[in-house]
Amino acid sequence: xxxxxxxxxxxxxxxxxxxxxxxxxxxxxxxxxxxxxxxxxxxxxxxxxxxxxxxxxxxxxxxxxxxxxxxxxxxxxxxxxxxxxxxxxxxxxxxxxxxxxxxxxxxxxxxxxxxxxxxxxxxxxxxxxxxxxxxxxxxxxxxxxxxxxxxxxxxxxxxxxxxxxxxxxxxxxxxxxxxxxxxxxxxxxxxxxxxxxxxxxxxxxxxxxxxxxxxxxxxxxxxxxxxxxxxxxxxxxxxxxxxxxxxx
Amino acid sequence: xxxxxxxxxxxxxxxxxxxxxxxxxxxxxxxxxxxxxxxxxxxxxxxxxxxxxxxxxxxxxxxxxxxxxxxxxxxxxxxxxxxxxxxxxxxxxxxxxxxxxxxxxxxxxxxxxxxxxxxxxxxxxxxxxxxxxxxxxxxxxxxxxxxxxxxxxxxxxxxxxxxxxxxxxxxxxxxxxxxxxxxxxxxxxxxxxxxxxxxxxxxxxxxxxxxxxxxxxxxxxxxxxxxxxxxxxxxxxxxxxxxxxxxxxxxxxxxxxxxxxxxxxxxxxxxxxxxxxxxxxxxxxxxxxxxxxxxxxxxxxxxxxxxxxxxxxxxx
Numbered sequence: 001x002x003x004x005x006x007x008x009x010x011x012x013x014x015x016x017x018x019x020x021x022x023x024x025x026x027x028x029x030x031x032x033x034x035x036x037x038x039x040x041x042x043x044x045x046x047x048x049x050x051x052x053x054x055x056x057x058x059x060x061x062x063x064x065x066x067x068x069x070x071x072x073x074x075x076x077x078x079x080x081x082x083x084x085x086x087x088x089x090x091x092x093x094x095x096x097x098x099x100x101x102x103x104x105x106x107x108x109x110x111x112x113x114x115x116x117x118x119x120x121x122x123x124x125x126x127x128x129x130x131x132x133x134x135x136x137x138x139x140x141x142x143x144x145x146x147x148x149x150x151x152x153x154x155x156x157x158x159x160x161x162x163x164x165x166x167x168x169x170x171x172x173x174x175x176x177x178x179x180x181x182x183x184x185x186x187x188x189x190x191x192x193x194x195x196x197x198x199x200x201x202x203x204x205x206x207x208x209x210x211x212x213x214x215x216x217x218x219x220x221x222x223x224x225x226x227x228x229x230x231x232x233x234x235x236x237x238x239x240x241x242x243x244x245x246x247x248x
Numbered sequence: 249x250x251x252x253x254x255x256x257x258x259x260x261x262x263x264x265x266x267x268x269x270x271x272x273x274x275x276x277x278x279x280x281x282x283x284x285x286x287x288x289x290x291x292x293x294x295x296x297x298x299x300x301x302x303x304x305x306x307x308x309x310x311x312x313x314x315x316x317x318x319x320x321x322x323x324x325x326x327x328x329x330x331x332x333x334x335x336x337x338x339x340x341x342x343x344x345x346x347x348x349x350x351x352x353x354x355x356x357x358x359x360x361x362x363x364x365x366x367x368x369x370x371x372x373x374x375x376x377x378x379x380x381x382x383x384x385x386x387x388x389x390x391x392x393x394x395x396x397x398x399x400x401x402x403x404x405x406x407x408x409x410x411x412x413x414x415x416x417x418x419x420x421x422x423x424x425x426x427x428x429x430x431x432x433x434x435x436x437x438x439x440x441x442x443x444x445x446x447x448x449x450x451x452x453x454x455x456x457x458x459x460x461x462x463x464x465x466x467x468x469x470x471x472x473x474x475x476x477x478x479x480x481x482x483x484x485x486x487x488x489x490x491x492x493x494x495x496x497x498x499x500x501x502x503x504x505x506x507x508x509x510x511x512x513x514x515x516x517x518x519x520x521x522x523x524x525x526x527x528x529x530x531x532x533x534x535x536x537x538x539x540x541x542x543x544x545x546x547x548x549x550x551x552x553x554x555x556x557x558x559x560x561x562x563x564x
Contacts, residue, residue: 054441080443088441094434105431108424109443117424157443 005068007032007161007192008084013052013062015045022048024216026062028194030161035183035193037207037224039200041237044213046196047089050163053194054086055079067160080109085154086163089196091146095139099130099149102138106156121156128152128182144175151182161192168199180205204228212236253502260407264400272399278512279406280467285492285504286413287460292490293498294417294426295453296433297346298353301360303485304342304367305335305458309465310480311377314385317393317470324394328466335462336455338363343454347447361483368481383475394470402471409467410505413460418501420456429453430499461489491535495542497549506551514538 008030015023023045030036038046051057053064055076064071066084074082085106094102103121104114111117125134128148133141138149147167154162164183168176180202187193187206197203203210204224212220212227214236220227227233264272284306291297312334313327322330342363346356377383389397396402420426428449431439439446469475479485496507515531522530546553 056437056440075445076440077443077445080441085443086441088438092435092438094431094438096434097430101427101430105427105439105444106442108427112424114422114424114427153438153442 006030007034007067008053008194009063009065010049010053011063011065013049013059013064015048015052015057015059021216023052023059026213026216026218028211028218030192030194032160033187033190033192034209035187035195035207037203037210038194038196038213039198039203039210039227040213043215044236045216046213047165048216049213050086050165050194050196054084054163080157080159083158083160084163085157085159085161087150087154087165087167089165089169091143091150093138093141093146093149093153095137097138098135099125099138099141099152100134102149103152103156106153109157120158121152124152124156127155127185129178143170144172147171147179148182151179155186155191159191161194162186163194163196165196166198168197168202176202200228257411264403269399272403274513274516276399276402276406276471277516278508279403279410280464280471281488281492281512282505282508283406283409283413283467284461284464284489285496285508286410286417287457287464288489289417289457289493289498289504290420290429290460291450291453291457293493293500293503294420294429294433295450296429296499297450297454298357298490299342299360299454299457300357300483300486300490301342301362301364302458302461302489303481303483304338304360304364305461306465306468306485306489307364307367307371307475307477307481308335308338309462310469310475311371311383311465312462313394313466314383314469314475315377318383318385323392324466324470325392328394328463331465332459332462335465336459338367339454339458340451342458343451347450347454361486364481364483364486368477371477371481378475380477382477385469385473387473394466406467409464414501414505416456416460421501425449425452433499487535491539493549495538495550497551497553500549500551503549503551506554507549510550511535511538 006029010026010028012025012027013023014021014025026049028036038049040046048057052059055071055074066082069082071079100121103125104117107117107120111120122134125131128151130145130148130152133145141149151167168179171179176199183193183206195203195206207224209222210224210227211218212233219232219236220230288299288302292299309331312331313324316322316327316330317324342360346359351359371377372380387395389395428444431444432446432449436446468480492507492511493504495510496505497503514534518531518534542549
């Protein structure tokens with residue numbers, strides 16, 4: 001495939017749950033090396049979009065193409081094998097396993113030998129700053145640590161595209177700043193990122209481009225500066241009256 | 249820990265010289281149920297898929313090798329693998345239905361029980377294998393037909409089965425297969441996201457487990473010499489298989505063995521002492537009480553609890 005083609009190309013996907021259209025005609029592109037932010041009010045369909053891209057749900061219509069492969073009908077594990085991995089908004093550690101064993105499960109995807117997977121897991125754990133907790137049971141971690149663990153497990157599968165679903169939710173400003181730095185370093189290491197995030201400061205700082213979802217549809221897409229001042233974005237978040245309200 | 253295991257094996261190898269015939273029988277049952285528990289442990293303990301119908305695999309293995317031996321003269325030393333393969337075939341069917349259609353928890357339990365019950369009813373109504381009267385093997389004492397004059401041979405065969413299955417489980421635990429099974433037990437969706445083909449690994453666990461259990465059926469048939477559909481396919485046997493690993497520690501290598509050493513003597517004692525006073529079946533009450541105690545106080549089984557105690561003592 002040509003180097004200019006996007007790594008991820010989502011073309012007009014839709015998903016309906018009964019009478020509710022969760023995602024409507026959504027198209028997105030993530031270029032190689034890019035961080036694309038996906039924002040929008042609660043219930044806008046962001047997490048559903050993640051489920052559709054990562055194979056946990058099948059779209060009713062539309063196509064997802066990743067790194068030259070059509071993802072239609074592929075299970076999440078097969079999509080992970082291709083290099084696309086996601087984290088969960090509600091973190092899902094293996095609670096009875098140690099941090100190291102948790103991350104090793106991810107590492108085994110590319111390194112079937114236990115010793116090699118363990119070494120890779122240790123490396124990733126150090127990278128996300130959980131080195132001191134490697135032998136601790138995942139069930140006993142704080143929320144901030146669990147978010148790092150979720151990130152570490154995904155990273156251990158050595159993805160080319162990482163889908164991060166609110167990895168900063170519930171963290172204090174210091175913890176958030178640390179994660180922002182971490183994500184930036186991951187991206188600089190060559191991993192493209194699609195990021196769902198409510199923390200605007202973090203999204204603005206990290207994303208090269210941002211797509212805004214509202215009621216299942218993409219309403220705006222552009223650079224952080226463009227999106228931040230776009231009237232439709234302000235309308236989606238705060239309601240119509242705020243757009244025309246006098247400043248102050 | 250390794251030392252302890254090796255020492256225990258040596259003791260068990262030397263033990264028959266010092267044991268009465270009755271004590272040897274007790275040990276044979278300990279080893280045999282530890283073997284069955286270990287086989288169940290792969291799918292039920294490690295992968296966390298609670299099969300409550302493992303008696304079906306014992307029964308298929310037992311009937312297969314018994315019929316092949318009696319009707320066709322095939323040695324059970326080969327028949328045991330034929331029985332194992334047929335059990336694995338049934339395991340494949342049960343696993344496919346359960347895992348492809350996402351039956352979890354109680355629903356998977358019901359599916360496995362239903363299959364075992366179907367097997368029981370089929371055996372009950374198939375005259376070719378004796379129907380309700382059961383299937384009997386005439387004792388000849390021919391080792392080629394898996395029959396031994398000396399009880400101690402059964403002792404060593406059962407011990408070999410237990411150690412063999414334990415070796416299989418230990419090997420699984422050390423490999424990616426085992427790491428994946430444990431992770432599947434912890435959180436299946438998270439596994440899928442991390443590139444684990446959960447369906448494939450659950451199926452593999454079910455096939456290995458049902459194969460080993462089916463092999464055990466041959467021992468059952470040629471130790472007891474009579475097969476009754478209600479006994480060999482029945483829910484009580486399935487419960488006997490499950491309860492030892494759960495009490496000892498499901499999803500651990502030592503759990504099923506420890507559970508068998510706790511439960512089988514207990515069952516034996518309550519059967520022989522309470523049975524005399526017209527209290528037959530009292531061992532089931534003992535099981536029930538013990539299970540309640542384990543669930544309340546040692547939800548992960550006796551072995552993990554012992555391990556914690558050990559590390560605490562070592563730390564002091």
